[in-house]
Amino acid sequence: MLIEIYLSDLKKQREAKQLNDPISNSDSQVAVNLASRTYAIEINPGLLNQLSNALAGFVSDDHVILVTDNNVAELYLETVVSQISEIAQRVDVIRVSPGEESKSISVCDELWQRMVDFKTDRQSVVVALGGGVVGDLAGFLAASFARGIRFIQIPTTLLAQVDSSVGGKVGVNLPGAKNMVGAFWQPELVLIDPLVLETLDEANFRAGLAEVIKYGLIMDVGFFESLEASVDLIGKRDPVALTQSIARCCKCKAAIVEEDERETSGRRAILNYGHTYGHAIEAVFGFGRFLHGEAISIGMTCAARLARELGMVQDFFVARQTELFQRMQLPVDCPAERHDELIASMKHDKKVARGELKLILPVRIGEVVVVAAPEDQLILDSLKN
Amino acid sequence: MLIEIYLSDLKKQREAKQLNDPISNSDSQVAVNLASRTYAIEINPGLLNQLSNALAGFVSDDHVILVTDNNVAELYLETVVSQISEIAQRVDVIRVSPGEESKSISVCDELWQRMVDFKTDRQSVVVALGGGVVGDLAGFLAASFARGIRFIQIPTTLLAQVDSSVGGKVGVNLPGAKNMVGAFWQPELVLIDPLVLETLDEANFRAGLAEVIKYGLIMDVGFFESLEASVDLIGKRDPVALTQSIARCCKCKAAIVEEDERETSGRRAILNYGHTYGHAIEAVFGFGRFLHGEAISIGMTCAARLARELGMVQDFFVARQTELFQRMQLPVDCPAERHDELIASMKHDKKVARGELKLILPVRIGEVVVVAAPEDQLILDSLKN
Numbered sequence: 013m014l015i016e017i018y019l020s021d022l023k024k025q026r027e028a029k030q031l032n033d034p035i036s037n038s039d040s041q042v043a044v045n046l047a048s049r050t051y052a053i054e055i056n057p058g059l060l061n062q063l064s065n066a067l068a069g070f071v072s073d074d075h076v077i078l079v080t081d082n083n084v085a086e087l088y089l090e091t092v093v094s095q096i097s098e099i100a101q102r103v104d105v106i107r108v109s110p111g112e113e114s115k116s117i118s119v120c121d122e123l124w125q126r127m128v129d130f131k132t133d134r135q136s137v138v139v140a141l142g143g144g145v146v147g148d149l150a151g152f153l154a155a156s157f158a159r160g161i162r163f164i165q166i167p168t169t170l171l172a173q174v175d176s177s178v179g180g181k182v183g184v185n186l187p188g189a190k191n192m193v194g195a196f197w198q199p200e201l202v203l204i205d206p207l208v209l210e211t212l213d214e215a216n217f218r219a220g221l222a223e224v225i226k227y228g229l230i231m232d233v234g235f236f237e238s239l240e241a242s243v244d245l246i247g248k249r250d251p252v253a254l255t256q257s258i259a260r261c262c263k264c265k266a267a268i269v270e271e272d273e274r275e276t277s278g279r280r281a282i283l284n285y286g287h288t289y290g291h292a293i294e295a296v297f298g299f300g301r302f303l304h305g306e307a308i309s310i311g312m313t314c315a316a317r318l319a320r321e322l323g324m325v326q327d328f329f330v331a332r333q334t335e336l337f338q339r340m341q342l343p344v345d346c347p348a349e350r351h352d353e354l355i356a357s358m359k360h361d362k363k364v365a366r367g368e369l370k371l372i373l374p375v376r377i378g379e380v381v382v383v384a385a386p387e388d389q390l391i392l393d394s395l396k397n
Numbered sequence: 398m399l400i401e402i403y404l405s406d407l408k409k410q411r412e413a414k415q416l417n418d419p420i421s422n423s424d425s426q427v428a429v430n431l432a433s434r435t436y437a438i439e440i441n442p443g444l445l446n447q448l449s450n451a452l453a454g455f456v457s458d459d460h461v462i463l464v465t466d467n468n469v470a471e472l473y474l475e476t477v478v479s480q481i482s483e484i485a486q487r488v489d490v491i492r493v494s495p496g497e498e499s500k501s502i503s504v505c506d507e508l509w510q511r512m513v514d515f516k517t518d519r520q521s522v523v524v525a526l527g528g529g530v531v532g533d534l535a536g537f538l539a540a541s542f543a544r545g546i547r548f549i550q551i552p553t554t555l556l557a558q559v560d561s562s563v564g565g566k567v568g569v570n571l572p573g574a575k576n577m578v579g580a581f582w583q584p585e586l587v588l589i590d591p592l593v594l595e596t597l598d599e600a601n602f603r604a605g606l607a608e609v610i611k612y613g614l615i616m617d618v619g620f621f622e623s624l625e626a627s628v629d630l631i632g633k634r635d636p637v638a639l640t641q642s643i644a645r646c647c648k649c650k651a652a653i654v655e656e657d658e659r660e661t662s663g664r665r666a667i668l669n670y671g672h673t674y675g676h677a678i679e680a681v682f683g684f685g686r687f688l689h690g691e692a693i694s695i696g697m698t699c700a701a702r703l704a705r706e707l708g709m710v711q712d713f714f715v716a717r718q719t720e721l722f723q724r725m726q727l728p729v730d731c732p733a734e735r736h737d738e739l740i741a742s743m744k745h746d747k748k749v750a751r752g753e754l755k756l757i758l759p760v761r762i763g764e765v766v767v768v769a770a771p772e773d774q775l776i777l778d779s780l781k782n
Contacts (some may be wrong), residue, residue: 186510360513
C-alpha cells in the first residue's frame, strides 16, 4: 500500500506559491480531442455579450432550442436570446423550474412533446444556458430526440463550468437513483463566461469549489497548492483567478475524457472521487438538503478517512484536504443519522460492477486509485466525524 | 431525370431465375463492421434451442434482463430462459403487452425503475426477445440506462429479423411522432432463428415481406428478381428460402449501416423508402389499423406513383413493384380519407431537415434517390389509388 509522506514545510511552500505562481494556465481555449466528436471549450470573461461571434460557424440560420431555468432566465435570457437571434433562423425557449426536480422523466416527457411542437428536426441545435441541472437535462433531450441532435453548453454555475458541461455526461434522475437515465452525448462547443459567476449565490459558488479542489486532489498537486495559496482571491471571485482556475479544471477534465470517453477503462472513474458517498448523501437526505458540491465535499472527506483506515494515506493527508475544504467554507461532516441507508444507496451506484462496489480513494495529493470497497463496517466508520 | 427502361422479357427471366438461382447468399453469419462496435448476425434454423452455445462469450456469469412480450413469452420464454440460465449469473424477465403501445415513455419510465429494482448495473446485459416493438423498446432501455449498457437482439418476427434488429436504431414513440425519442445503440450480437417464423401469424409474416422486398427495390435488383421467382416458396415459409432471404436482407442492411451508421451522409436514408408515407399512415390512422409492413407497402406504392409523376420511373416500374406486393398479399391502396392530415404528418418526419421534407424515390428496380419533396398537390395525388 502506498503511504503518503509530506515532510516539507507546508506553510513556507504556500507563501512561495502565493507570490510566484498563484494559478498557472491562463489559456482561454481548451480542446477536448475525441476524433469526430472533438470540440472546444472557450473561457472568456464577457463571453455572454459576444455570443453571436462565439457561436458563428455553429449556429448559422439554424433552429435553436434554448433550454434554461427561471432564475437564469431572469438574469441572462434577454441578452442571450438577442445575441443568438442575430445568427439563428429562430430561437424557441424552454424554461424549467430551477433545481434537481427538473431532471426527471416527467419533465423530459413534457419537453420532448414541446420539441415536436417546435418542429424540431435533426438540424436543430439545443443550447443549454444554466447550471448542471439545465445542462444534464438539455443534453439528454438533445441526445434522445430524433436519436440525437446537436448540442451546445453555456454553463452559468461554477460547478457546471468546471465539471458537468464538459465530457458529455447527460441524463436525468430516477426516484432514488441519480443520473440513472442518460447518455454520453458530447456538446459541439462549450462557452464559459466567468463573469456570470458574479450573480451566483454564495452557497452555489462555494459548492462549485468542491469540484475545483477535486481536480487538484485527483490529478494535479500543483493546482492543489495554487488553490491553497489563492483562497482569498478565489473567495472574492477575482475574475483572473477564476478564469485561470476554470481553465485548469477544464484541462484536467479534457485530459481524462480524452483517455476514457465512456468510462470503460476505469480512468474516467477517478473524476468520481467522493461521488459514491456524495450521491448517496444526496439520495438519502434529499437533493434539497445538500448542494451537489457540498455532498461531494463531505464524500471526499469520508473517502479520505476510509483511505486512512486502509493505510493508504496518513492523518496529514486527511487534515490537509479537510483544511482546504474548510477554508473554502465547504462542509465536511456527514449527518450523524441514517448511515445504514447511505451504505445501501452506495451499493446502488452506477459504478457498481457485477454487484461489487468500487471506491475512488486517495493515495497522495494529486493521485487517487480505484479499489474494491472493504467490509461495510469500515465504510460505516468513515461516515463518522 | 433518370428514366427506367426495362426492355427484357421479364417472364422468361423469372423462369430462368426460379430454376437456377432462387435466392443466393446462404451464409449463416453476417458481420456488421463498425470499428469498435462491430458485431455479428447469426442466422440459423433451430438457433433458439442452442442459445447457451450461441451466447457463450457474450453472457458469462452476467446479469441478464430479458425483455419480451406476452405473446412471445407464451411460446418461447421457457426455452430461452432455461438456455440463458445455463450461462448467466441470473435472468430477470420483463414482459410487456404486445403492440406499439408498449413503445412509450410511460412504459420506459416503469421499466427503468424495474431495472433499478433488479440491481441492474453497467455490466448487465439487456436481451430483446421479440419483434420490432420489443427490440426498439429494449434497445432504448439499454441505450439510456446508466448511460448505456450491453444489448443483444433475438428477433422473432420477420420484420425484426430483416430490419429493426440490425443497425442500432432504437427508441419509442411520442404521441403522433413515431420513434421520436431514441438513440443509435448497436447490439453486441443478433441471433436469428428463422424457424420461429412458423409461429408468426400470417398478417405479420406478410407485413415483414414488405421490408424484404424493399431491399430488392432500393439496392439489389438480383434479389428482387429472386423474390419474384420465389413467391410460392416464401409464402409457404420454406426454411431454406427464408434463411437465404433473411441473410440477404441482413447483408444489404449491414452494407448500408457500415457506410452511414448515424444517418448523416444520406446513404442510410434509402432504407426509409416508403417510410415517410408509411409513418404518416401509421400516425394518422392509428398504429392498430395497419401493421408497419403494410403501411410501408402502401407507402412504397405512393412513392412509386410520385416518382412516376416526376418522370423518374415509368408505368412499368410501378406495375412491377405493385405486382410483387400484391402477389405477397400486401396492401397497396392508401385509405381514401384524411389525406391532408397525412401530408401534415409527413412534414413532422424525422427526415425533415431545416423544415424541408425529403423523400426517397425510385429510379429503377435496385436504386432509389433522396429528393426534395415537390409541392403538396403532387404528394396528395400520389395518395390516390
